[in-house]
Amino acid sequence: MELRHLRYFLAVAEESNFTRAAARLHIEQSPLSRAIKELESELCIQLFERNSRGAQLTWAGSVFLDSAKRILAALEQARMDMRGVVLGFRGTLRIAVSDGIAPKRLADLLARCRQEEPELSIRLFEVSYAQQVKGLLERHYDLGFARIDAASSGLQAQPVWSDPLVAAMPARHPLLSHRGIPLQELVRYPLILSHSEVHEGQFQQISRLLRSYLNEEEVARINIAEQYISRDTMQALVTAGYGVALVSATEHSDLAGGEIVTRPLSLPYAELTTYLLRPTGEPSAHLSRFLGWIEQTCQRTENASPQGLFDSLRPIDLPQTNVSLSVL
Structure with missing residues (x-):
């Protein structure tokens, strides 16, 4: 299996059409179809249902899609890390942001980070809460900010x-x-x-x-x-x-x-209370320093509002720095 197989697979999965995927990849359709068949042969499973409407993922294809995205995301992260090394950065923190967190708060925090440790590279990801939790558990992000106290095992949360x-x-x-x-x-x-x-x-x-x-x-x-x-x-x-x-x-x-x-x-x-979420365990040196800057920059809220009030209530069923940013 080569990386091109994964990129080709992802393009077809997202376009649901071989012709559009080939145009997106700037290749002919025949080598694209051949690469997908090679991938299916290696995995011993059918990834797409071909029909007149295009190509739809099979159940197995949907499962493999998550794995392919993780592999390509890890590769991109490695490239970003090496780019940071070339530019003189000594580390990277990946921060997920959800719930429309107040930009001024985040700007103050990033300004402090840039002042204290300018060689640290910061990558921001705007994602949904569910994506943030999944990414933290799978170690795609180092920490995150959201307005929900993490209920998932393997994560710890604190109001900031x-x-x-x-x-x-x-x-x-x-x-x-x-x-x-x-x-x-x-x-x-x-x-x-x-x-x-x-x-x-x-x-x-x-x-x-x-x-x-x-x-x-x-x-x-x-x-x-x-x-x-x-x-x-x-x-x-x-x-x-x-x-x-x-x-x-x-x-x-x-x-x-x-x-x-x-x-x-x-x-x-x-x-509105904002929480910091991160995987359980001992933080890295970069993350430890970042947590220290949060302590100094942000007003802590443990005693600012009665958390027990929110814990006991039910939601209403209502009608309907070197910083890089990714929106997922």
Whole structure:
């Protein structure tokens, strides 16, 4: 088996079509088909079902796809490490980021890292929480930031900071008459929340907060007008008047000029907590130093909010540095 077999296999799997995969790889279709047959012969299994619509992965092909991705990712990481050696870097930290973590917090941390250890290479990966957990367990990432306390064995998590939760609304919205917005008043209007799958942790924390302060009748009346994936989408929806968004206060400076105004909630501990996740075991020297910078740069939140409150609540079933960045 050669690396070209894996690259060819991945292209066909992603395109579900030999012709498109060949064009993507800049090769003729016949050598591509021949390479896939060689791979299937070596593995003694059929990887694709060929039909008039193209090529669909078999069950065995789906299983092999995960392995192929891991092998190619490891190769790419080795190349990045060697590139860092050539450029004078002495190590690499791979950091996964989920749940739309506040960029200013991350920027402050990376600035400290660059100041203290400029020869350390940082690679950032924007992934879903599920991908982050899988990547940490398989050692594709060294650590991660998310808004869910890791429930998986083999990982450890600790709260590193909390950001106040605020309501973002168009200028001249009726709720602006309140200096601190009562939750019962807030839920009279359509809400715009982060996407329940893309920003799973943020959605869960906000859902639990609503559940803890509202009665069953009030919860039943909640109207989730939209769920956003990006900050740009959220701003567009709020500016257009689709509803009121619940966001981190650290995003305030990123919001559009005077078109969007934020107000705090009149609740104690209305916060979004960010957790640091990493594999269990002794950290490397680079990771140990990075954890030290987190201690010094970020406000710790062990006593900032009652964690027991969130632990005992159920999610609501609501309607619907040298830094390189990868978005998976």
